[in-house]
Amino acid sequence: MTLLQTHLSTDPGAPLARRNPVAKLAAALIPSVVLLVSVDPVSSGLLLTAWLISVPSWGVGWPGLVRRLWPLGLAVVMVTLGNAVFTARKGGATMLEAGPLLITTESLATGATAGLRVAAIALPGVLAVLTIDPVDLADSLVRHLRVPARFAYGSLAAFRLAPLLAAEWEVLGRARRARGLGGDRNPLRALAVLGGRLFALLVGAVRRGTHLAVAMDARGFAASAHRTSARRPEFGRADAALLAASALLTAVAVTAALATGAWSPVLS
Amino acid sequence: MSEPGTVELRRHRWRTVDIVVASVIGVVFGVVFAIWNNVVYSAISGPIGSSPLAPLVAGIWLIPAVVGGLVIRKAGAALYTEVVAATVSMFFGSVWGLSVFMSGVWQGLGAELVFALLLYRRWGLLAAVLAGGGAGLAMGLYEINVYVSTYAADWKLVYVLSAVATGLVVAGGLGWLLVRALARTGALAPFSAGRTQREI
Numbered sequence: 001m002t003l004l005q006t007h008l009s010t011d012p013g014a015p016l017a018r019r020n021p022v023a024k025l026a027a028a029l030i031p032s033v034v035l036l037v038s039v040d041p042v043s044s045g046l047l048l049t050a051w052l053i054s055v056p057s058w059g060v061g062w063p064g065l066v067r068r069l070w071p072l073g074l075a076v077v078m079v080t081l082g083n084a085v086f087t088a089r090k091g092g093a094t095m096l097e098a099g100p101l102l103i104t105t106e107s108l109a110t111g112a113t114a115g116l117r118v119a120a121i122a123l124p125g126v127l128a129v130l131t132i133d134p135v136d137l138a139d140s141l142v143r144h145l146r147v148p149a150r151f152a153y154g155s156l157a158a159f160r161l162a163p164l165l166a167a168e169w170e171v172l173g174r175a176r177r178a179r180g181l182g183g184d185r186n187p188l189r190a191l192a193v194l195g196g197r198l199f200a201l202l203v204g205a206v207r208r209g210t211h212l213a214v215a216m217d218a219r220g221f222a223a224s225a226h227r228t229s230a231r232r233p234e235f236g237r238a239d240a241a242l243l244a245a246s247a248l249l250t251a252v253a254v255t256a257a258l259a260t261g262a263w264s265p266v267l268s
Numbered sequence: 269m270s271e272p273g274t275v276e277l278r279r280h281r282w283r284t285v286d287i288v289v290a291s292v293i294g295v296v297f298g299v300v301f302a303i304w305n306n307v308v309y310s311a312i313s314g315p316i317g318s319s320p321l322a323p324l325v326a327g328i329w330l331i332p333a334v335v336g337g338l339v340i341r342k343a344g345a346a347l348y349t350e351v352v353a354a355t356v357s358m359f360f361g362s363v364w365g366l367s368v369f370m371s372g373v374w375q376g377l378g379a380e381l382v383f384a385l386l387l388y389r390r391w392g393l394l395a396a397v398l399a400g401g402g403a404g405l406a407m408g409l410y411e412i413n414v415y416v417s418t419y420a421a422d423w424k425l426v427y428v429l430s431a432v433a434t435g436l437v438v439a440g441g442l443g444w445l446l447v448r449a450l451a452r453t454g455a456l457a458p459f460s461a462g463r464t465q466r467e468i
Contacts, residue, residue: 008361025366032366039417071305072363079415082319088420110418118367118415125365129358150287155352158291162356165299199449202296206455209292213285213458222284266413 008068010131014059016242017131022140023239024132027246028124034250035121038265041113043257048120050249051127058127068130072122076115084111124246134159140233149227157212161205168204172197282342285458290340294349297332298356304328305362320416320423323408323431327438329371330403333379334396334443339450339461343388346399350376371410378406379439391461396447397440404435 010017016024031047055065084107092105138156141147176182176197184190216222257263336349354372362368382402386395408431412424419427447461456462 028366032370036370036413068361069363075363082322083416083418086320086416086420086423087418089418114416114418117417121367121414122363122365125358125367125369126363127365129362129365132359134359150282150284151348154284154287155291155294155355158288158295158352159356159359161292162295162299162360165296198300199446202293202446203450203453203455205292205296206289206450209289210285210455210458212292213283213288216288217284266417 008060008064008130010061010064011059012131014057014131016054016057016127017059018238019242020140020144020233020235020239021132021137022144023235023242024128025125025137027242028128030243030246031124031250031253032121034254035117036266038254038257038263039113039117040257040262040264041116042260042262043253044113044117044120046253046256047250048116048123050253051120051123055127058131060127060130065130069126072119072126076119079118080108080111080115082111083114084108087111135231136233139229139231140235142229143233144235150222153221154216157216158209161208161212164208165201165205169197169201172200172204280343282340282344286340286342286345289459290336290345290349291352293336293339294332294352295356297335297349297353299360301329301353301357301368302360302362305357305364320419320426321430323404323411323427324434326407326431327400327404327434327442330375330379330400330407330435330439331443331446333376333403334400334439335447337379337383337399338391338396338444338447339456339459341388341391341460343384344380346379346383346403347373347376350379350403367414371407374406374410375403378402378404378435393441393444396444397436400438400440400443401432401436403439404432407431407435 012018019027031051035044035047055062084103085101087107087110089106089110090102090104092107092109094102094104095108096103134156138152142149142152173182176193181196182190182193184193254263330350332353333346333350337346339345340349351369351372354368354375358365358368364371379399379402382399383390383395386398405428408428411431412419412427416424416427447456450456451462451464454462
């Protein structure tokens with residue numbers, strides 16, 4: 001079991017991939033938050049379609065995206081089925097009846113709406129995050145959103161430990177294997193060994209973090225006055241345009257849902 | 269700590285080691301989440317996915333909030349650690365997009381609120397279990413809106429209750445055990461959580 005997924009190659013020169021990280025995240029956050037308000041096929045369907053159309057301009061290839069997103073596909077199916085079974089709307093023709101399980105055409109349509117909405121909430125963020133470099137994100141958070149620099153760069157420093165953690169995970173597994181631990185067929189036993197391996201990883205990481213903090217302090221990291229930055233991220237017109245486009249798109253989807261009468265707020 | 273402050277100030281100001289270790293805990297859990305997302309959760313969610321019992325296996329999401337709070341013992345630690353964990357899992361191939369980030373903020377707030385109500389003075393088993401329950405409640409309320417949005421009302425209640433149960437037991441109980449075990453290794457020496465240990 002490898003710890004981290006292989007990197008998905010994206011084209012960093014694509015028109016939307018080049019945008020400011022904060023602009024990308026905000027553009028993805030607008031539809032995700034607005035879709036939380038209502039459960040309806042119109043706004044979810046329109047936004048999902050629009051963001052699917054935008055996939056090539058993020059510089060993300062379809063084959064790679066599909067390979068990355070298969071768990072989302074599975075989750076959408078499960079959300080659809082779960083909502084179809086446990087919804088109160090059971091009108092229409094009966095499709096499946098087995099004891100307490102009852103799926104009708106109306107309940108399946110209800111479930112499909114919920115599944116569609118989950119996909120529409122997830123996709124914008126997936127596209128934005130796939131094309132964001134964490135270093136650029138930390139710079140932009142500090143510059144544009146005024147996130148305290150100690151926290152932004154402190155978490156970035158910890159984030160940079162992730163490849164080391166992945167390597168350490170392999171070493172821990174091999175060391176345990178050499179002692180005869182691991183490789184069990186009994187799932188409970190395997191789970192216990194996995195737990196021990198994870199704990200060892202956590203202890204090593206905390207120790208490493210403590211050393212890292214001392215090293216950072218020795219280089220004046222905690223001194224907050226007169227901090228200068230090596231990189232200057234820019235928030236240009238194209239970034240503002242991406243934000244505006246996302247907001248406009250979301251507004252259009254909501255208006256369409258209201259106009260067709262499909263809009264149905266969750267809290268009502 | 270460059271300038272000497274009052275004890276009260278020092279209790280609330282984050283040292284570099286607080287920030288880095290909270291982040292590191294967040295990163296470790298974020299990486300674990302990424303595996304959980306792509307391997308374990310997908311495998312388990314087959315049989316029970318989106319049923320009212322689904323939150324019972326979702327308690328792992330809430331652990332960093334409790335562990336972060338118990339280790340750092342500062343205002344905001346639970347929220348910060350949970351948000352870092354969520355963000356990191358997002359970067360390592362989460363398919364849930366920003367929904368993971370929003371979940372992280374919510375769950376972190378749930379735990380943070382409990383620590384705040386205890387005035388950031390209680391860090392024992394009870395505080396851990398209550399904070400886990402708070403995070404579980406937040407998770408349940410968020411997920412009945414997002415993932416099981418069209419459930420009948422009574423099934424939504426069952427869903428929230430099982431989220432609270434998993435928060436109390438898995439996040440609270442397991443999180444507390446984890447911090448105690450961490451303290452015993454001596455890795456928490458720079459924190460007061462590591463100094464409350466009895467000598468062996």
